[in-house]
Amino acid sequence: MATPLSVTVRHLVNPSEAEVERILDVLQAAFGKDPFTNFLVGGDWSLVRPNFEFCVRAALLGGEVHIATLGPEVHDIIGVTVWYGPGQSPGSTEEQREVGSKVFFSKCPEELRKWWLEYVPVLLFSMQG
Numbered sequence: 001m002a003t004p005l006s007v008t009v010r011h012l013v014n015p016s017e018a019e020v021e022r023i024l025d026v027l028q029a030a031f032g033k034d035p036f037t038n039f040l041v042g043g044d045w046s047l048v049r050p051n052f053e054f055c056v057r058a059a060l061l062g063g064e065v066h067i068a069t070l071g072p073e074v075h076d077i078i079g080v081t082v083w084y085g086p087g088q089s090p091g092s093t094e095e096q097r098e099v100g101s102k103v104f105f106s107k108c109p110e111e112l113r114k115w116w117l118e119y120v121p122v123l124l125f126s127m128q129g
Contacts, residue, residue, distance in 0.1 A: 005070060007078070012065045018074045020056060023067065026080050027052040042112040047104070054104035055082050058090035061099065091121060 012019065031037045032048050041047035059065050059082045068079030084090070091097045105113050 007068050007070060009066055009068050009079075012060075012067050015060065015065070016074070019067075019077065020053075020060075022074045022077045023056055023065070023080045024049055024052050026077060027056070042109065042115075044109070044112070047107060047112075050104040050107050054100045055090050056080075057099045057103060058096040059084065061096050062088060062093050063090075089121070091117075 012023075015023075028049055031052075032045075037048055037051070038045070041051050056065060063082065063084035066081045067077050070076040070078055084092070091100055100116075105116060108116065
């Protein structure tokens with residue numbers, strides 16, 4: 001009989017660059033070909049990793065990132081959650097928007113950048129009730 005895996009979930013604070021890169025690898029493996037991901041990047045698959053990087057780095061500034069690990073090493077990270085509290089989003093603060101501009105928006109075509117910066121915030125605000 002196989003030994004059950006021991007998975008630990010923890011809140012990630014002040015991650016190393018290697019941990020962030022591993023998180024991006026995990027997200028890309030899980031959602032890199034997802035239809036909703038394709039929608040978020042305007043059908044440009046080269047923007048998938050930059051989009052994930054924006055979401056992760058923004059959450060490290062004003063949301064939360066939790067990881068599932070099989071051990072203490074970076075390569076042991078097997079799962080990740082990225083979330084924001086009520087009324088928060090990846091671009092809620094100026095610092096988050098700067099990160100977004102650096103890692104994602106600067107790589108987007110103008111139409112997609114405009115959608116992200118002008119339409120998405122209005123949509124998110126309207127969903128708050």
